[in-house]
Amino acid sequence: MLAQEIIRIKRDGQTLARSHIDAFVRGLVDGSWSEGQAAALAMAMYLKGMSRTETVDLTQAMTHSGRVMDWRAAHLHGPLLDKHSTGGVGDKVSLMLAPIVAACGGVVPMISGRGLGHTGGTLDKLASIPGYNTAPDVATLHRALQSAGCAIIGQTAELAPADRRLYGIRDVTATVESVPLITASILSKKLAAGLQGLVMDVKVGNGAFADSLAMATTLAESLVQVANSAGLPTRAWLTDMNQVLGSACGNALEVQEAVNFLTDQWREPRLLEVTRTLSAELLVMGGLAADDAQALQQVDAALDSGRALEQFARMVTALGGPADFCQRPGHYLPQAPVQLPVLAPHDGFVAAVATRDIGLAVVELGGGRRQASDTIDTRVGFSQFAQLGQAVQAGELLAVVHAADANAAERACRTLPGFLQITPQAPVGSPVLIRRLLA
Numbered sequence: 001m002l003a004q005e006i007i008r009i010k011r012d013g014q015t016l017a018r019s020h021i022d023a024f025v026r027g028l029v030d031g032s033w034s035e036g037q038a039a040a041l042a043m044a045m046y047l048k049g050m051s052r053t054e055t056v057d058l059t060q061a062m063t064h065s066g067r068v069m070d071w072r073a074a075h076l077h078g079p080l081l082d083k084h085s086t087g088g089v090g091d092k093v094s095l096m097l098a099p100i101v102a103a104c105g106g107v108v109p110m111i112s113g114r115g116l117g118h119t120g121g122t123l124d125k126l127a128s129i130p131g132y133n134t135a136p137d138v139a140t141l142h143r144a145l146q147s148a149g150c151a152i153i154g155q156t157a158e159l160a161p162a163d164r165r166l167y168g169i170r171d172v173t174a175t176v177e178s179v180p181l182i183t184a185s186i187l188s189k190k191l192a193a194g195l196q197g198l199v200m201d202v203k204v205g206n207g208a209f210a211d212s213l214a215m216a217t218t219l220a221e222s223l224v225q226v227a228n229s230a231g232l233p234t235r236a237w238l239t240d241m242n243q244v245l246g247s248a249c250g251n252a253l254e255v256q257e258a259v260n261f262l263t264d265q266w267r268e269p270r271l272l273e274v275t276r277t278l279s280a281e282l283l284v285m286g287g288l289a290a291d292d293a294q295a296l297q298q299v300d301a302a303l304d305s306g307r308a309l310e311q312f313a314r315m316v317t318a319l320g321g322p323a324d325f326c327q328r329p330g331h332y333l334p335q336a337p338v339q340l341p342v343l344a345p346h347d348g349f350v351a352a353v354a355t356r357d358i359g360l361a362v363v364e365l366g367g368g369r370r371q372a373s374d375t376i377d378t379r380v381g382f383s384q385f386a387q388l389g390q391a392v393q394a395g396e397l398l399a400v401v402h403a404a405d406a407n408a409a410e411r412a413c414r415t416l417p418g419f420l421q422i423t424p425q426a427p428v429g430s431p432v433l434i435r436r437l438l439a
């Protein structure tokens with residue numbers, strides 16, 4: 001069928017058949033659909049919506065638009081598990097979760113992305129480790145999974161190529177924020193990675209793509225239902241993103257926080273809660289623990305025994321990083337030349353955090369991209385970030401700015417206090433774990 005006929009069906013609010021969706025996805029990959037035609041259908045899908053069946057069909061067609069990973073040759077011993085977050089500020093959970101799950105017997109081939117808009121990306125964080133290769137050849141990837149049980153790498157050219165083209169088109173045609181399109185985009189890559197279990201961390205709050213509970217719930221339900229219908233057992237958690245997760249945001253700073261977390265130097269309680277819960281969810285899904293309580297015990301044991309740190313260290317080494325990275329992270333991670341404290345202007349409690357603006361402030365410092373082709377400065381960002389509800393006195397530390405030069409540091413010091421609301425009354429606390437969605 002002609003592309004324009006398929007576009008017309010969706011434009012008129014009717015349902016696309018699997019054959020229409022297959023033709024669209026084929027056209028994305030072989031170039032027979034023009035940019036304009038793909039954009040027109042994406043906009044029609046955005047405006048008219050998609051049924052669950054259409055979304056499953058699109059997900060499956062995009063999954064099979066490239067290579068579906070086959071792990072048989074890798075001789076891996078354990079269920080293939082992964083976690084995916086819809087994106088936040090300071091979200092470094094993957095860096096700890098992958099080695100924790102590996103230490104408990106799972107295998108985590110985690111295909112991660114770069115930062116998007118104001119949100120950080122795991123690949124950008126790992127780029128701050130000298131020598132770490134996020135695009136290994138197949139043999140290296142298999143060796144990393146065999147020795148470490150986890151490998152956090154980037155998307156390969158063969159993985160869901162239809163999504164890559166469609167995502168590029170959506171990015172410049174205001175069609176990113178569509179639940180069915182986001183669902184198909186995320187899940188096609190996860191299905192193509194050949195996983196046996198997935199947990200989705202759907203962030204909700206002023207630093208997330210979904211700022212309302214209703215929107216996050218709609219997205220989480222779509223992800224869980226479509227993934228399970230497409231053959232990938234999936235659960236989801238809605239988690240809070242109304243403040244920086246953990247104490248640091250910025251690439252190298254977050255890797256340092258992750259290593260501190262794994263070495264038990266300090267674990268920010270909210271970050272710990274999200275990491276433990278999502279890791280435990282995967283252990284139950286993978287049949288590695290009988291129930292939640294046992295899974296949490298296993299997670300704690302993996303952390304406290306140092307086994308999770310060991311798996312992280314093995315992953316870094318197997319993918320080309322320094323063998324003693326975890327012993328001397330400060331020696332290897334790049335450090336910003338200028339570090340300035342941001343101080344509380346008056347006494348009170350931290351009552352609100354403009355989380356998205358903080359993510360954008362990291363981009364402004366050079367820690368994220370304004371354009372896809374930009375290179376990032378992995379050294380910059382904020383550390384020792386004050387938490388919601390924290391009591392502060394005038395002149396007390398709210399955060400430390402890490403910047404490439406004095407001008408950038410001073411600019412960030414001037415703007416940051418405007419992103420933190422300090423009130424005389426303590427705010428009502430809110431949980432970091434909001435809701436769990438089972439299949």
Ligand code: URA
Pocket residue numbers: 167176181182183185186
């Ligand atoms: N992440 C993706 O991979 N795809 C989307 O559409 C949105 C976020």
